Amino acid sequence: MDLVYLAKKARLAANHTATADTSTKNLFLQLAGKLLLERADAILEANTNDLEQAKANGISGALLDRLTLTRDRLEGMAESMEAVAALPDPVGTSEGFHTRPTGIRVGRQRIPLGVIGMIYEARPNVTCEAAALCVKSGNVVLLKGGSEAHQSNMILGAVLQDALKDAGLPVDAVQVIPSTERSVVLELIQMDEYVDLVIPRGGEGLIRFVAENARVPVVQHYKGNCHVYVHEDADLMKAHQITVNAKTHRPGVCNAAETLLIDATIADSFLPDVAADLKSLGVEIRGCPDTVKLVEHAVPATDADWDTEFLDLILAVRIVPGLNEALAHIHKHTSLHTEAIITENEAVSSRFIKSVDSSCVMVNASTRFNDGFELGLGAEIGISTTKLHAFGPMGLEELTAKKFVVMGEGHIRA
Amino acid sequence: MDLVYLAKKARLAANHTATADTSTKNLFLQLAGKLLLERADAILEANTNDLEQAKANGISGALLDRLTLTRDRLEGMAESMEAVAALPDPVGTSEGFHTRPTGIRVGRQRIPLGVIGMIYEARPNVTCEAAALCVKSGNVVLLKGGSEAHQSNMILGAVLQDALKDAGLPVDAVQVIPSTERSVVLELIQMDEYVDLVIPRGGEGLIRFVAENARVPVVQHYKGNCHVYVHEDADLMKAHQITVNAKTHRPGVCNAAETLLIDATIADSFLPDVAADLKSLGVEIRGCPDTVKLVEHAVPATDADWDTEFLDLILAVRIVPGLNEALAHIHKHTSLHTEAIITENEAVSSRFIKSVDSSCVMVNASTRFNDGFELGLGAEIGISTTKLHAFGPMGLEELTAKKFVVMGEGHIRA
Numbered sequence: 001m002d003l004v005y006l007a008k009k010a011r012l013a014a015n016h017t018a019t020a021d022t023s024t025k026n027l028f029l030q031l032a033g034k035l036l037l038e039r040a041d042a043i044l045e046a047n048t049n050d051l052e053q054a055k056a057n058g059i060s061g062a063l064l065d066r067l068t069l070t071r072d073r074l075e076g077m078a079e080s081m082e083a084v085a086a087l088p089d090p091v092g093t094s095e096g097f098h099t100r101p102t103g104i105r106v107g108r109q110r111i112p113l114g115v116i117g118m119i120y121e122a123r124p125n126v127t128c129e130a131a132a133l134c135v136k137s138g139n140v141v142l143l144k145g146g147s148e149a150h151q152s153n154m155i156l157g158a159v160l161q162d163a164l165k166d167a168g169l170p171v172d173a174v175q176v177i178p179s180t181e182r183s184v185v186l187e188l189i190q191m192d193e194y195v196d197l198v199i200p201r202g203g204e205g206l207i208r209f210v211a212e213n214a215r216v217p218v219v220q221h222y223k224g225n226c227h228v229y230v231h232e233d234a235d236l237m238k239a240h241q242i243t244v245n246a247k248t249h250r251p252g253v254c255n256a257a258e259t260l261l262i263d264a265t266i267a268d269s270f271l272p273d274v275a276a277d278l279k280s281l282g283v284e285i286r287g288c289p290d291t292v293k294l295v296e297h298a299v300p301a302t303d304a305d306w307d308t309e310f311l312d313l314i315l316a317v318r319i320v321p322g323l324n325e326a327l328a329h330i331h332k333h334t335s336l337h338t339e340a341i342i343t344e345n346e347a348v349s350s351r352f353i354k355s356v357d358s359s360c361v362m363v364n365a366s367t368r369f370n371d372g373f374e375l376g377l378g379a380e381i382g383i384s385t386t387k388l389h390a391f392g393p394m395g396l397e398e399l400t401a402k403k404f405v406v407m408g409e410g411h412i413r414a
Numbered sequence: 415m416d417l418v419y420l421a422k423k424a425r426l427a428a429n430h431t432a433t434a435d436t437s438t439k440n441l442f443l444q445l446a447g448k449l450l451l452e453r454a455d456a457i458l459e460a461n462t463n464d465l466e467q468a469k470a471n472g473i474s475g476a477l478l479d480r481l482t483l484t485r486d487r488l489e490g491m492a493e494s495m496e497a498v499a500a501l502p503d504p505v506g507t508s509e510g511f512h513t514r515p516t517g518i519r520v521g522r523q524r525i526p527l528g529v530i531g532m533i534y535e536a537r538p539n540v541t542c543e544a545a546a547l548c549v550k551s552g553n554v555v556l557l558k559g560g561s562e563a564h565q566s567n568m569i570l571g572a573v574l575q576d577a578l579k580d581a582g583l584p585v586d587a588v589q590v591i592p593s594t595e596r597s598v599v600l601e602l603i604q605m606d607e608y609v610d611l612v613i614p615r616g617g618e619g620l621i622r623f624v625a626e627n628a629r630v631p632v633v634q635h636y637k638g639n640c641h642v643y644v645h646e647d648a649d650l651m652k653a654h655q656i657t658v659n660a661k662t663h664r665p666g667v668c669n670a671a672e673t674l675l676i677d678a679t680i681a682d683s684f685l686p687d688v689a690a691d692l693k694s695l696g697v698e699i700r701g702c703p704d705t706v707k708l709v710e711h712a713v714p715a716t717d718a719d720w721d722t723e724f725l726d727l728i729l730a731v732r733i734v735p736g737l738n739e740a741l742a743h744i745h746k747h748t749s750l751h752t753e754a755i756i757t758e759n760e761a762v763s764s765r766f767i768k769s770v771d772s773s774c775v776m777v778n779a780s781t782r783f784n785d786g787f788e789l790g791l792g793a794e795i796g797i798s799t800t801k802l803h804a805f806g807p808m809g810l811e812e813l814t815a816k817k818f819v820v821m822g823e824g825h826i827r828a
Contacts (some may be wrong), residue, residue, distance in 0.1 A: 387527050
C-alpha cells in the first residue's frame with residue numbers, strides 16, 4: 001500500500017471536484033444511496049465478518065453496537081446521502097461584495113479546502129457521511145477508519161467509488177485506505193504536501209497522537225465532557241426533563257451530559273427526585289459528599305470522574321454554592337464541547353453565556369441539541385472542539401474556505 | 415527566561431481580556447499611541463543600537479530599511495493604534511439567530527481565540543500592530559520578533575505594557591519574549607497547553623520550521639509569489655499601469671508582483687513599452703526565451719526564478735500561448751497569495767476567478783490591493799496563505815472564533 005500514490009491521486013481528483021457542478025455532485029449522492037441498498041447483502045456480510053473478528057478480540061457492549069450495520073441502519077445511511085444532496089452547495093457562493101472608496105469591488109467566494117484526511121474509529125456509517133459531505137463541498141477525502149471496521153469500510157468505499165464513476169466524477173475523490181496498519185495514520189498526518197486538513201474523530205489517545213505528530217492542519221473532534229448546571233432560579237420541571245434527556249437519550253455520544261452541577265439551595269428539592277428517575281433508567285450516580293448524603297444509591301465520585309467522558313449510563317453529580325463555583329468547575333473541567341444552564345434568571349444566563357467558551361452554550365435546553373442537524377447546518381462531519389477554523393458542528397460551509405475576489409477597472413495603488 | 419511562566423501569565427490575562435469592555439480596550443490603544451510619541455527618543459535610541467549591531471553583522475539594503483524606526487514611522491504606528499481603536503469590536507457580536515423547527519433559538523456569537531503566539535522577523539512596527547489587533551479582539555499575545563530588532567521590540571513591549579496598566583488591563587496581555595534564542599521558537603510552537611494559535615510571518619526557513627514542529631495550530635503568513643497575467647483581450651493601458659504598479663509601488667512586500675505572464679498574440683505590442691518603463695524604474699527583467707528576444711535588456715530566467723519571491727526590483731516575464739497555459743503556470747508556481755488577470759473579456763475573467771484558488775484573485779486591479787485595509791478589514795495582522803481558519807488578510811474577525819448559543823424553554827431531544 002503506497003499512501004503517497006493514493007494521496008497524489010486524491011490531489012488530482014481534487015482539481016476536478018473543486019469545479020464540479022452541483023447537479024453532478026448530487027447525482028453521486030443519489031446513486032450512492034441507491035447502491036447502498038442494492039448491495040445490502042454484501043455489505044452486511046462484510047460487516048458480519050468484522051463483528052465476528054471483533055467478538056473474538058473481546059469487543060462488546062457499546063463499541064460492538066457502534067460497529068454493527070443492519071438493513072435499517074443502511075436505509076438510514078442512504079437517507080443521509082439524499083439529505084446531503086438536498087443541502088445547498090456552498091462552493092462558489094459569494095458574500096459581502098461592496099465597492100471600496102478606491103473604486104474596486106471586493107467580496108469573498110467559497111472554495112473547497114482540497115484533500116481531507118479523515119481518521120476515525122469503529123462506526124462504519126462515518127465512511128459514507130464523511131464522503132458525502134466532502135464531495136458535496138467540492139473536496140476529496142482519504143478515509144482511515146478503525147481496523148475493527150476494515151471490511152465494512154472497504155466495501156462501503158467500493159460502493160462510493162462506483163457511484164462516483166456512474167456520476168462522472170473521479171473515483172479517487174473517495175478512497176478508503178486499504179490498510180489496518182497504525183503507521184498509516186502517522187504517514188497521513190505528515191503529508192502536508194498532499195493533504196490540506198486532517199479531521200480526527202475518536203478517543204483521547206488518537207487525538208493526542210495526531211496533535212503531537214501532525215504537520216497537516218488539524219481540526220480536532222474531541223471528547224464531550226458536557227455539563228448541565230441547575231441554577232437556583234431554575235424551573236425544576238425543565239431541569240428534571242433536561243437532565244434526564246441529556247444523560248439518557250443517547251448516552252454513548254459526545255453531546256450527552258457527563259456531569260450535573262446543582263445549586264445547594266435547591267439540591268434538596270431537586271436531586272432526590274431526578275436521581276430516582278435516573279436510577280429507574282439504569283443510571284449510576286457518582287456524587288460529591290453532599291450528593292452522597294442526599295442520594296442513597298449514589299457512590300462517591302473520584303477526582304478523575306469530573307474529567308471523564310463516560311459515554312455510558314453514569315453521571316457525576318456535584319452540589320455547588322452558586323454560579324461562581326459552577327463556572328469555576330466548568331472552566332476547570334470543560335472539554336469546550338457543550339455546557340447547559342437551567343435558569344429563569346436572565347442576568348444569570350447572560351453571564352453564563354458570556355463566561356463559557358464552549359462550542360455550544362445552552363440555556364434551558366438539552367446538551368443533545370449540539371448537533372449539526374439540530375442547529376441548522378443540515379449535517380455534520382463531526383463536532384469540532386478546536387476554536388480554529390470551525391468550532392462546534394462542522395457542516396458543508398466549514399469544509400470550505402473563502403477567497404477574496406477583487407474587480408477593478410485598471411485600478412492601481414496610489 | 416522561563417517561557418512556561420510567561421505563557422501561564424498570558425493564559426490568566428486572557429481570561430480578563432476575553433470579557434473586557436470595548437471602551438477599555440480602546441483606551442489601551444489610545445494610551446499606547448500617545449506613549450509611542452512621548453517616548454520617541456528612548457525608542458529611537460534602542461532602535462539605533464539594533465541598527466548598529468545589524469550593520470556590524472553585515473545586514474544592508476531592504477532588510478536594514480525594514481528594521482529602521484524614525485519619528486515619522488513612530489507617528490504612523492501611533493496613528494495605527496488610533497485606527498484600530500476606531501474599528502468595531504468583533505467580540506460578543508452575534509449572527510444568524512433564528513428559531514429551529516424544534517422551537518430552540520440558535521445563533522452564533524464571536525469569542526476571542528485566547529493566547530496567540532506571533533513569530534516574525536525584522537520589522538519592529540509589527541510588535542505594535544500585532545499587540546493592537548490581538549488585544550482589541552480580546553486575545554493576548556506572546557511576541558517573538560527577530561533578534562536584529564530585539565532592543566526595539568523590548569522597549570516597544572514596555573510601552574505597550576504601560577498603556578495596558580494605565581487602561582486597567584493586565585500587563586501580561588502583551589509580552590515581548592525577552593530572549594533572542596532560536597530555541598524559544600520551538601518551545602513556543604509546542605506549548606499546546608497554553609497557546610491557542612501561532613502566526614508565523616517570515617521567510618521560507620521560519621515557516622517550514624514552524625510547520626514541521628508545531629503542536630499549536632498555525633496560520634501561516636507565507637511568501638507572495640504573485641502573478642499578473644495580461645490576456646490578449648486586455649486593455650493594454652490598464653495592463654501597463656497595473657504591471658508597473660504591482661511591481662514597483664513597493665517591491666519589498668508580499669503583495670508585489672513577481673511574475674508577469676503575457677499572451678503571445680499581444681506580446682509585441684505590449685512588452686517592449688512596459689519593459690522600457692520598468693527599466694527606467696530600475697527593474698531587472700528575467701525572461702523566457704521569447705521575452706529575451708523582444709526585450710534587449712532582459713536576462714534569461716532560470717527555473718528557480720518562477721518560484722522566487724524577489725522582494726526586489728526584479729520581474730520574471732513569460733510569454734504564454736493563452737489562458738490555459740497561464741493557468742497551468744500559476745497552478746504550478748502559486749504561493750496561494752495573489753494573482754491578477756488583465757482582460758476585458760468577462761468569460762475569460764470568470765474562468766480565471768473560478769480556476770485560481772489564491773487568497774485573493776484580482777481582475778483589472780493591482781496585486782497591491784491584497785491588503786487588510788484596502789479590502790475593508792480595517793487592518794491586518796498579516797496575509798494568510800493557509801486555507802484553514804483565515805485565508806488572505808487576517809483582521810480582527812479572523813482573530814476570533816464563533817460559538818453556538820442555544821436558547822430553549824425546557825427543550826429536550828425527542
